[in-house]
Amino acid sequence: MSLVKYFNIHDTIKFKLEYNKSLSHILLGNPFNKYSYYEVDSEPKEIDFIVKIEKPCFQPPVKYYQAAGKNCYGYNYIFVKNDSYKLINWQFLLRGFENKKDVIEASVWGDTLSIRWIPSAMIDFLIHYTAVASGSCIIHSSGISYNNKGYFFSSRSGGGKTKTALEFMKTDKNSLFLSDNYLLLNEGMLNNFIASMSVYKYNIPPELEEKIGMDGKLRLLMGELITKLTAGKLRVATLVSFGDLLPEKISKKIPITKGFILFPSLNSCDVIIEKINREAFVNYLTENQKCEFLPINKHILNYSYFFTENSLEKHWDVYRQNLEMNLINVDLFKVTIPIRFDHNLLIEKMVRVINE
Amino acid sequence: MSDNIYYYNIHNILKIKMRTNSKHALFKNFNFPLSPFKCETLDDVDICLNIGSFEPSLSKNNTISVDYNFYAGDDYLYIKDFEGRLGRFSWEAEFLGLNSKELTINFNSKIPLFHKLVFPDLMPQVILLRPLLYYMFAQKNASFLHSAGVCKKGRACILAGRNGSFKSSILMDLIKHHSWSSNSDENIIISNEGDVLNFPFFYPLFDYMVENLDYEDFPVLEKIKFTLSLLNEKNKCDLTSINGKLDTILILHRTNSSKISFNKIDDKNLAVRKLVLNNICEWYNPESLTGVKSGRMYEYMSMFSFVYPQFNIDSMWKAQKEILNNIVSRTKVYEVEIPLKYNHEIAEKINDFLW
Numbered sequence: 001m002s003l004v005k006y007f008n009i010h011d012t013i014k015f016k017l018e019y020n021k022s023l024s025h026i027l028l029g030n031p032f033n034k035y036s037y038y039e040v041d042s043e044p045k046e047i048d049f050i051v052k053i054e055k056p057c058f059q060p061p062v063k064y065y066q067a068a069g070k071n072c073y074g075y076n077y078i079f080v081k082n083d084s085y086k087l088i089n090w091q092f093l094l095r096g097f098e099n100k101k102d103v104i105e106a107s108v109w110g111d112t113l114s115i116r117w118i119p120s121a122m123i124d125f126l127i128h129y130t131a132v133a134s135g136s137c138i139i140h141s142s143g144i145s146y147n148n149k150g151y152f153f154s155s156r157s158g159g160g161k162t163k164t165a166l167e168f169m170k171t172d173k174n175s176l177f178l179s180d181n182y183l184l185l186n187e188g189m190l191n192n193f194i195a196s197m198s199v200y201k202y203n204i205p206p207e208l209e210e211k212i213g214m215d216g217k218l219r220l221l222m223g224e225l226i227t228k229l230t231a232g233k234l235r236v237a238t239l240v241s242f243g244d245l246l247p248e249k250i251s252k253k254i255p256i257t258k259g260f261i262l263f264p265s266l267n268s269c270d271v272i273i274e275k276i277n278r279e280a281f282v283n284y285l286t287e288n289q290k291c292e293f294l295p296i297n298k299h300i301l302n303y304s305y306f307f308t309e310n311s312l313e314k315h316w317d318v319y320r321q322n323l324e325m326n327l328i329n330v331d332l333f334k335v336t337i338p339i340r341f342d343h344n345l346l347i348e349k350m351v352r353v354i355n356e
Numbered sequence: 357m358s359d360n361i362y363y364y365n366i367h368n369i370l371k372i373k374m375r376t377n378s379k380h381a382l383f384k385n386f387n388f389p390l391s392p393f394k395c396e397t398l399d400d401v402d403i404c405l406n407i408g409s410f411e412p413s414l415s416k417n418n419t420i421s422v423d424y425n426f427y428a429g430d431d432y433l434y435i436k437d438f439e440g441r442l443g444r445f446s447w448e449a450e451f452l453g454l455n456s457k458e459l460t461i462n463f464n465s466k467i468p469l470f471h472k473l474v475f476p477d478l479m480p481q482v483i484l485l486r487p488l489l490y491y492m493f494a495q496k497n498a499s500f501l502h503s504a505g506v507c508k509k510g511r512a513c514i515l516a517g518r519n520g521s522f523k524s525s526i527l528m529d530l531i532k533h534h535s536w537s538s539n540s541d542e543n544i545i546i547s548n549e550g551d552v553l554n555f556p557f558f559y560p561l562f563d564y565m566v567e568n569l570d571y572e573d574f575p576v577l578e579k580i581k582f583t584l585s586l587l588n589e590k591n592k593c594d595l596t597s598i599n600g601k602l603d604t605i606l607i608l609h610r611t612n613s614s615k616i617s618f619n620k621i622d623d624k625n626l627a628v629r630k631l632v633l634n635n636i637c638e639w640y641n642p643e644s645l646t647g648v649k650s651g652r653m654y655e656y657m658s659m660f661s662f663v664y665p666q667f668n669i670d671s672m673w674k675a676q677k678e679i680l681n682n683i684v685s686r687t688k689v690y691e692v693e694i695p696l697k698y699n700h701e702i703a704e705k706i707n708d709f710l711w
């Protein structure tokens with residue numbers, strides 16, 4: 001049974017998703033519920049991209065190049081047949097990405113576990129890519145509205161994005177949640193990005209744990225069991241959505257006031273908060289964002305080898321420009337945090353900076 | 357228990373020291389793919405690869421944790437990684453001195469028994485050492501390329517191309533039927549003076565292919581025969597089979613055209629860009645022999661770039677770009693379109709074109 005869903009993220013990113021329900025969705029949760037906060041009933045006008053979860057069918061373009069196995073690269077066309085990157089074994093077809101006016105089409109397929117990576121490996125990339133084309137940008141950050149001002153906390157995974165955002169919310173009952181992982185920056189505003197969060201038994205915040213229900217709790221336990229059985233190599237996250245659990249605590253958008261990038265340090269003994277210039281900050285955020293899309297980047301590089309002038313590669317320059325535009329007049333800080341540090345003390349220090 | 361130490365001197369440009377605690381390898385030639393460059397001893401090595409358990413020097417450097425499995429510090433990167441669903445292969449590694457003249461790599465792994473017996477030390481050499489050679493040679497004013505090289509009467513040519521662009525097949529034909537010489541079908545070095553230098557890696561494999569196969573396709577039976585042939589060690593790799601100035605660069609594209617065609621690339625920047633991208637793509641490329649299905653160097657360096665954006669991936673390739681600019685400016689470069697199916701006529705046409 002094929003499901004067709006439409007999503008509209010702040011009128012900036014509009015897409016269509018087609019997939020079949022499978023047993024693993026029941027057991028481990030449906031990975032495509034990630035975007036359900038932005039689901040709309042009818043097809044939005046001017047859709048940016050369509051993702052179909054199906055075996056891609058190779059319809060050869062007039063001219064194409066073959067490289068690395070049976071992967072085909074034609075202008076505006078990438079067909080990848082059986083590629084693996086770490087835990088992902090996937091195949092996909094991507095086309096229509098060269099011209100802004102075109103609707104990007106992607107067909108993606110993989111084994112049961114790989115399909116669970118498709119939202120982060122392909123859909124998130126397309127969201128990011130179309131955001132750049134529309135003059136905005138996605139950043140890898142959590143964000144909150146605190147005293148009616150927007151703050152964001154960027155880091156790589158394990159850097160404490162989610163935790164910092166949630167801790168902040170505890171200190172002020174009126175603060176609102178924007179995101180735990182991605183944010184959409186547009187015209188100097190932080191726009192929320194409510195996707196399901198990947199949580200594990202050890203890091204789920206208590207206020208969410210009490211709301212996730214029986215099946216959520218079971219999945220948490222199962223995830224923990226798998227992690228233990230594989231000695232920590234395989235992390236099966238449980239997906240929970242802040243949007244479903246605490247809908248009244250969400251802010252839609254808010255002007256960007258201050259931005260932080262968090263670095264968990266092994267050696268420093270104290271929290272160091274230093275103001276850094278916009279250029280340095282933009283560099284950190286850009287490199288952070290690039291790290292998010294490593295599996296597809298492999299094919300962007302191969303594509304760029306054949307088609308040296310292309311939008312896929314060039315979009316990183318535009319990304320940087322968009323980011324710079326959005327961060328004019330924003331105070332930006334680099335925060336070095338000792339790895340084992342009392343989070344309350346960190347928040348205390350950061351509140352001081354925020355109130356300055 | 358003493359460690360075995362091996363020294364490799366690559367054309368007096370790059371010097372490598374490898375230390376390992378493994379005692380036995382069933383296929384020595386495969387365990388030590390750099391063996392043609394082996395020498396007794398060396399001072400001032402550029403790269404030091406230590407294989408075996410090590411104590412990570414996390415606390416000495418100003419280290420930042422990234423994505424749970426990486427620690428990046430000043431001039432320092434520690435990695436924990438694995439392959440396979442249940443992590444059949446797992447390894448940890450650290451790089452010391454990524455920005456300095458001497459690079460040290462420490463590596464320790466858990467691999468299945470089969471791999472341990474057959475080639476216990478191969479993995480770090482193909483997943484860490486070789487990818488870094490692109491960068492390390494550039495520091496020495498030489499260019500290391502993902503290309504095949506051939507030579508005839510002092511005139512050397514380079515065939516660059518992504519995997520599957522028939523570099524090896526063409527090379528085999530050029531050697532067998534058109535009296536070119538080579539033993540480097542994967543990588544090649546160009547010195548600052550424009551000399552093309554051999555870089556045989558797993559040379560018994562290419563040797564065997566030239567002697568016994570028609571194309572680069574390896575049927576199962578031949579794989580078995582090849583494996584058996586590895587048991588008798590022979591050392592006859594000629595490091596001077598390519599000995600000449602760079603004359604022509606061919607960039608091979610495998611495409612759905614019906615016949616081979618040659619197009620001159622006048623835009624030298626474009627040529628350099630293609631050569632560099634061809635190398636960068638190799639950072640992602642699998643080395644299936646070791647059981648690792650995807651190249652990780654791009655990921656490792658991306659994580660390092662996040663902590664130190666001034667040392668980003670673009671800057672790592674900048675030195676190579678400059679060297680190539682210099683080389684390409686005095687060389688003819690052609691883009692060669694090759695049909696999807698290989699036949700011997702292709703090599704014939706390439707020979708006619710080059711000679």
